[in-house]
Amino acid sequence: MTTSHDPATTEHVDSSPAAPPPAAPPAPDVENQTAASSNFGAPAILRRWKREDLLKRGSIGLRGLALVCSLLSFVIMACNKHGDWKNFDRYEEFRYVLGIAILSTLYTGCQVLRQIHELYTGKDTISRLNIAVFDFIGDQKVLNPP
Numbered sequence: 602m603t604t605s606h607d608p609a610t611t612e613h614v615d616s617s618p619a620a621p622p623p624a625a626p627p628a629p630d631v632e633n634q635t636a637a638s639s640n641f642g643a644p645a646i647l648r649r650w651k652r653e654d655l656l657k658r659g660s661i662g663l664r665g666l667a668l669v670c671s672l673l674s675f676v677i678m679a680c681n682k683h684g685d686w687k688n689f690d691r692y693e694e695f696r697y698v699l700g701i702a703i704l705s706t707l708y709t710g711c712q713v714l715r716q717i718h719e720l721y722t723g724k725d726t727i728s729r730l731n732i733a734v735f736d737f738i739g740d741q742k743v744l745n746p747p
Contacts, residue, residue, distance in 0.1 A: 661713065661716045661720065665713055668709040671705040671706045672706050675705075679699060679702075715727075
């Protein structure tokens with residue numbers, strides 16, 4: 602009897618136990634998410650609402666400050682009555698500045714009233730696109746008169 606020890610025909614049987622399959626990663630806890638770990642969903646929406654509300658209130662505050670400044674400039678220019686050569690009405694340039702102060706006061710006052718109305722009612726009086734165009738054109742004309 603001959604035993605052949607041909608390595609090609611012999612099978613090597615591993616006696617070690619089979620390794621278990623890799624474990625799946627733990628499922629995330631969907632019900633107990635923290636706001637910091639989520640960029641989507643309710644926490645993100647609430648952050649966006651707070652940010653938009655802050656921007657609206659800040660815009661009203663800044664426009665209110667602009668209204669006070671333009672009203673103050675209008676009153677100062679209109680009350681400039683010192684007599685003779687210092688008289689406000691004698692110079693066309695000062696009348697032009699008074700006209701610009703009046704336009705600035707009216708424009709800013711209308712914008713403040715519109716924003717306050719929208720804040721309290723929650724409804725836009727004019728569409729967002731028209732408001733953006735009106736704001737841009739009006740701000741350019743008030744800041745840079747022809």
